[in-house]
Amino acid sequence: MLTFTIRRLVLSVPTLLFISLVIFLLLELAPGDPMAQVPLTVPPEVKEKMREALGLGQPAPIRFWKWLVQFFWIEPQVLIDHYFGTTFSQGDLRVISWQTRSPVMDIVIQRMPQTLWVVGTAYVVAIFIALPIGIYSAYRQYSWFDQLGTFVSMVGFSVPPFFSGVLVIVIFSVQLGWFPSIYDTTHVVDSWDSFVYQMKQMIMPVMVLALQITAQLSRFMRASMLDNLNQDYVRTARAKGLSEYVVVMVHVLRNSMIPVVTVIALGIPSIFGGAIITEQVFKVNGIGQLLIGAIQANDLPMVQTLTFIFAILIVLFNLIADVLYGILDPRIRYD
Amino acid sequence: MTELSNPIPSKPPRSQWLDVWDQFKSHRGALMGGILFLLIVASVYLGPLFWDIEATHIDIRSRNQGPSWAHPFGTDQLGRDMMARMMAGGSTSVSVGLTAMALALFLGSFIGVVAGFFKRLDGPLMRLTDLFLALPLLPLLLVMMLLFREPLNAAFGPEQGIFILIVCAIGVTSWMPTARIVRGDVLAIKEREFVLAARSIGTSNKGLITRHILPNVLSPIMVSATLGIATAIITESSLSFLGLGFPPDFPTWGRLLFDATDYLQQHPERVFWPGMAISLTVLSVNYLGDGLRDALDPRIRGR
Numbered sequence: 001m002l003t004f005t006i007r008r009l010v011l012s013v014p015t016l017l018f019i020s021l022v023i024f025l026l027l028e029l030a031p032g033d034p035m036a037q038v039p040l041t042v043p044p045e046v047k048e049k050m051r052e053a054l055g056l057g058q059p060a061p062i063r064f065w066k067w068l069v070q071f072f073w074i075e076p077q078v079l080i081d082h083y084f085g086t087t088f089s090q091g092d093l094r095v096i097s098w099q100t101r102s103p104v105m106d107i108v109i110q111r112m113p114q115t116l117w118v119v120g121t122a123y124v125v126a127i128f129i130a131l132p133i134g135i136y137s138a139y140r141q142y143s144w145f146d147q148l149g150t151f152v153s154m155v156g157f158s159v160p161p162f163f164s165g166v167l168v169i170v171i172f173s174v175q176l177g178w179f180p181s182i183y184d185t186t187h188v189v190d191s192w193d194s195f196v197y198q199m200k201q202m203i204m205p206v207m208v209l210a211l212q213i214t215a216q217l218s219r220f221m222r223a224s225m226l227d228n229l230n231q232d233y234v235r236t237a238r239a240k241g242l243s244e245y246v247v248v249m250v251h252v253l254r255n256s257m258i259p260v261v262t263v264i265a266l267g268i269p270s271i272f273g274g275a276i277i278t279e280q281v282f283k284v285n286g287i288g289q290l291l292i293g294a295i296q297a298n299d300l301p302m303v304q305t306l307t308f309i310f311a312i313l314i315v316l317f318n319l320i321a322d323v324l325y326g327i328l329d330p331r332i333r334y335d
Numbered sequence: 336m337t338e339l340s341n342p343i344p345s346k347p348p349r350s351q352w353l354d355v356w357d358q359f360k361s362h363r364g365a366l367m368g369g370i371l372f373l374l375i376v377a378s379v380y381l382g383p384l385f386w387d388i389e390a391t392h393i394d395i396r397s398r399n400q401g402p403s404w405a406h407p408f409g410t411d412q413l414g415r416d417m418m419a420r421m422m423a424g425g426s427t428s429v430s431v432g433l434t435a436m437a438l439a440l441f442l443g444s445f446i447g448v449v450a451g452f453f454k455r456l457d458g459p460l461m462r463l464t465d466l467f468l469a470l471p472l473l474p475l476l477l478v479m480m481l482l483f484r485e486p487l488n489a490a491f492g493p494e495q496g497i498f499i500l501i502v503c504a505i506g507v508t509s510w511m512p513t514a515r516i517v518r519g520d521v522l523a524i525k526e527r528e529f530v531l532a533a534r535s536i537g538t539s540n541k542g543l544i545t546r547h548i549l550p551n552v553l554s555p556i557m558v559s560a561t562l563g564i565a566t567a568i569i570t571e572s573s574l575s576f577l578g579l580g581f582p583p584d585f586p587t588w589g590r591l592l593f594d595a596t597d598y599l600q601q602h603p604e605r606v607f608w609p610g611m612a613i614s615l616t617v618l619s620v621n622y623l624g625d626g627l628r629d630a631l632d633p634r635i636r637g638r
Contacts, residue, residue, distance in 0.1 A: 018466060023478075158614050158621055162576040295579070307474045310474055
């Protein structure tokens with residue numbers, strides 16, 4: 001198992017390098033020019049200097065190498081400096097955003113908490129809703145509850161977040177006026193009232209995200225429970241005289257959780273991707289909105305870094321899911 | 336033994352597709368989904384023949400009207416008829432969905448069949464599929480929209496160019512699940528006796544693939560086709576909703592929804608129509624795929 005993990009870790013390095021190359025080459029074709037906003041009165045040689053200050057004007061392979069060094073070598077040093085007060089990264093050029101002329105990673109770190117709060121809460125809520133629904137609808141297969149669960153998850157699959165988000169805004173903030181339609185990220189929780197307000201503004205984005213995740217997870221849970229409910233060991237457990245609760249919630253559930261846990265791990269990066277639209281609808285200024293803003297403003301270093309962060313997340317959680325599968329299920333040990 | 340003693344069969348022979356249709360009919364959700372989808376497609380493509388208001392016709396005097404007989408879905412802020420715009424938007428959205436699905440399906444089944452059939456290409460092609468699955472797709476789609484919009488607009492005109500761009504972008508980023516499923520099925524079928532028999536009478540690789548293997552992997556391909564339409568329509572609408580899809584004067588359902596969110600407080604019903612159209616189409620297609628999966632599986636059929 002350890003060799004398998006190490007081999008997968010080593011294999012993920014060329015994968016990530018290839019992905020970063022693909023992203024870099026795609027952006028190489030971009031028509032945008034960071035000097036387009038500079039007034040025409042600025043002489044061309046000054047513009048050339050400014051271009052060089054941003055790290056442009058060199059051949060593509062060198063810029064790619066520089067970006068790699070900045071991302072994998074200098075940025076971690078900055079992080080270490082920040083926590084331990086050392087000065088490893090002093091004087092090194094970091095990845096600079098064309099929009100704000102400040103380091104990209106600083107902005108990403110500023111935006112991270114909002115995304116993590118909203119998306120993370122939605123994911124946890126969805127897991128707590130989806131698992132009981134999946135268990136019960138598998139246990140009572142083809143009952144009205146199961147039929148309803150199937151229909152609701154079909155609806156959850158089909159209604160895109162930009163519609164369900166707008167719909168809950170129309171109902172709960174325009175018609176009823178219960179919740180604010182815009183997520184206020186400057187809000188500080190320091191008293192009970194401000195905590196209640198924070199809850200109120202989080203409910204709608206969390207609901208919209210959770211509906212989608214619940215739809216997928218409850219289907220998986222149901223299918224996985226159904227696979228296990230007809231196995232021989234369940235009959236044995238019943239024959240031994242165990243109570244129905246112990247049979248379902250201990251014997252069957254533990255075995256059914258194996259694929260579901262890996263699906264949960266696999267879903268985490270795609271939730272970061274899916275949150276782009278939800279963040280846009282509720283004006284949460286998180287990572288997703290940062291990406292959209294950067295794309296519209298032609299801020300290529302920002303787009304490159306953000307897409308690459310998404311790629312790292314996907315590769316990392318794929319790896320975690322594979323390893324988890326092996327740990328949880330002794331039948332699938334890879335060595 | 337009755338068949339042998341009686342050379343004339345009492346029942347006429349039934350084709351495979353008749354069996355499939357019988358099973359499909361018994362799945363009520365799938366039947367309703369199929370009918371609804373056909374209805375939506377028909378009204379979107381044939382509707383403009385009966386509803387002769389132009390989608391781009393501006394009638395500023397009758398702007399912001401509610402539903403009436405003259406304008407069943409009301410009018411927008413420039414007095415354009417919402418029903419005509421819904422039809423025009425729908426025909427774009429559905430065309431994008433169908434074409435992108437066809438492209439993704441072609442790529443996916445081609446790569447799947449080649450990877451499953453030729454052992455030497457299996458490794459590289461599947462690594463390629465894994466790599467594509469590891470790409471962050473929505474951000475990359477957005478980046479592609481940003482990059483290739485201008486050159487394609489210059490080459491094919493603004494509407495044609497963006498159509499080609501969206502279809503290609505969605506097709507190139509959504510073939511992977513199909514390729515994986517098809518490869519798995521081809522690997523299993525390749526070891527069966529009828530393939531060995533066909534090979535032993537000297538069938539070429541091309542003949543083997545087209546005559547013996549492709550018909551047997553048709554059912555997973557058809558199921559992923561229906562699901563592909565759903566994802567393509569949702570992806571196109573999300574791109575339009577984020578403002579990176581079709582140009583503003585060229586309606587699609589996602590674009591209409593995006594434009595309507597500006598008037599959310601005054602005219603919430605304008606959000607409702609396109610959103611409902613997207614959701615209903617995707618829901619019907621998902622049910623259709625569910626039913627097709629059951630109907631095309633001979634182990635479930637006849638139960």
